[in-house]
Amino acid sequence: MxxxxxxxxxxxxxxxxxxxxxxxxxxxxxxxxxxxGRIKPCGGAIPPKAIEEFDIPDSQLVAKAHAARAISPSKREVNMPINGFVGMVDRxxxxxxxxxxxxxxxxxxxxxxxxxxxxxxxxxxxxxxxxxxxxxxxxxxxxxxxxxxxxxxxxxxxxxxxxxxxxxxPSVFAYHEIIRSPKEPTENFVPDRCDIIYEGKLSPDFYSWVFPHGDLTSVGTGTAHKGFSFRNSVAELRQRMGLDQLETVRTEGAPLPLRPxxxxxxxxxxxxxxxxxxxxxxxxxxxxxxxxxxxxxxxxxxxxxxxxxxxxxxxxxxxxxxxxxGKVFFVLGILQHFWYQNDKRRERFVAICDDPDVQYLTWEAYMHKRLVRAKPAAHARIFFKDMAHLLGVARA
Structure with a gap:
């Protein structure tokens, strides 16, 4: 040295x-x-842009997600196919x-x-x-x-x-449990789909998740609320998803910063x-x-x-x-501030996710790390739909 x-x-x-x-x-x-020895709690998703820019070999991907599912407080499900795939890694x-x-x-x-x-x-x-x-x-x-x-x-x-x-x-705290994946797909578990659950009981101000990692799966949640029981939240989520009887390989928790x-x-x-x-x-x-x-x-x-x-x-x-x-972080910050406040808004947020324009612009922004400007009409439609849901004049 x-x-x-x-x-x-x-x-x-x-x-x-x-x-x-x-x-x-x-x-x-x-x-x-x-x-x-320190392993950060993390869903493990990396977009194609990261794989390309930083020469991540396919051997480091433990799974490839081809779809995502958003679940609302009322258990409404919105399935969102991915044009391509999102890589999954085990940290x-x-x-x-x-x-x-x-x-x-x-x-x-x-x-x-x-x-x-x-x-x-x-x-x-x-x-x-x-x-x-x-x-x-x-x-x-x-x-x-x-x-x-x-x-x-x-x-x-x-x-x-x-x-x-x-x-x-400021920060939120994230906690997840790495478990053995089911040997076969089930009603609530698909090995190439990421599930994102928006429900105040499971996460008062963020979201919970089930992200498959091949032989393993990350089941976790996050919140800034002090005194919140992460273990009880993840235990309930695992029970709901039929994952409660599977082996827990390890557990991890750590703070996540909220803004640059x-x-x-x-x-x-x-x-x-x-x-x-x-x-x-x-x-x-x-x-x-x-x-x-x-x-x-x-x-x-x-x-x-x-x-x-x-x-x-x-x-x-x-x-x-x-x-x-900076603009992407600003927009995401506004989204979190408005839509994660309570279950009524979370319900409407998941409803918005069912919109093809929202799905297209969301995946384009995530996969390529930029705001999409090529479809101004789509942005306008989304804006008015957002306002309608926010004001409560649109159906959830």
């Missing part, structure tokens, strides 16, 4: 591993610091594959827990961490870094120590990416594609800052992201 790195990446999820890969590929000295194996790819690109990897950010006498960043090999009470080790990328998840410890207001990012932070860097030598930067899509909770993307943007920003010696280059990561995706 070197004592000085061009960049230390804290966190080895999709954002951190991608950042490390990008920088190592360009010949920089990179250390990837990751706490082994336990997918994240490790990304970390191994970073090492193959030339990054060094240390299994350890980040503890503190400090500076030496000449102002160089010091990353202090506890290697896994020494145990909880073992001594800390220290490395120096010209630049640092924080990708250690929501409520990032590094971000709280280095970036203003990083401790004020207003600032991702410290104006000097730290830039954030992924959940640490607050980049999880509102309404859908999608984070894998945005983590991969912001990891790449953070790496680009670090490379530019190192080449020019200008710390202001670090701000380019957020600027580029918001330029391309």
């Amino acid at each position: 070197r004592q000085m790195y061009d960049c230390v990446v804290v966190g080895g999820g999709p954002a951190g591993a991608t950042a490390a890969t990008e920088l190592a590929t360009k010949g920089l000295d990179v250390l990837l610091l990751d706490k082994r 336990e194996h997918f994240d490790e594959w990304l970390r191994c790819r970073a090492v193959e690109a030339g990054a060094e990897r240390i299994d350890g827990k980040f503890e503190t950010f400090d500076r030496d006498a000449d102002g160089t960043a010091l990353i202090r961490f506890r290697p896994k090999s020494v145990g909880r009470d073992g001594p800390l080790e220290t490395v120096r870094a010209r630049m640092v990328i924080g990708a250690d998840g929501a409520r990032s410890a590094l971000a709280k120590q280095t970036v203003k207001d990083a401790d004020k990012v 932070m207003k600032k991702w860097d410290n104006d000097r030598d730290v830039v954030l990416a992924g959940d640490a930067a607050g980049v999880v899509a509102p309404a859908s909770g999608e984070g894998i594609y945005y983590a991969l993307l912001t990891g790449r943007l953070a790496a680009d920003a670090v490379e530019q800052a190192l080449e020019t010696g200008k710390a202001k280059a670090l701000a380019s990561a957020r600027k580029r992201f918001m330029k391309d995706h």
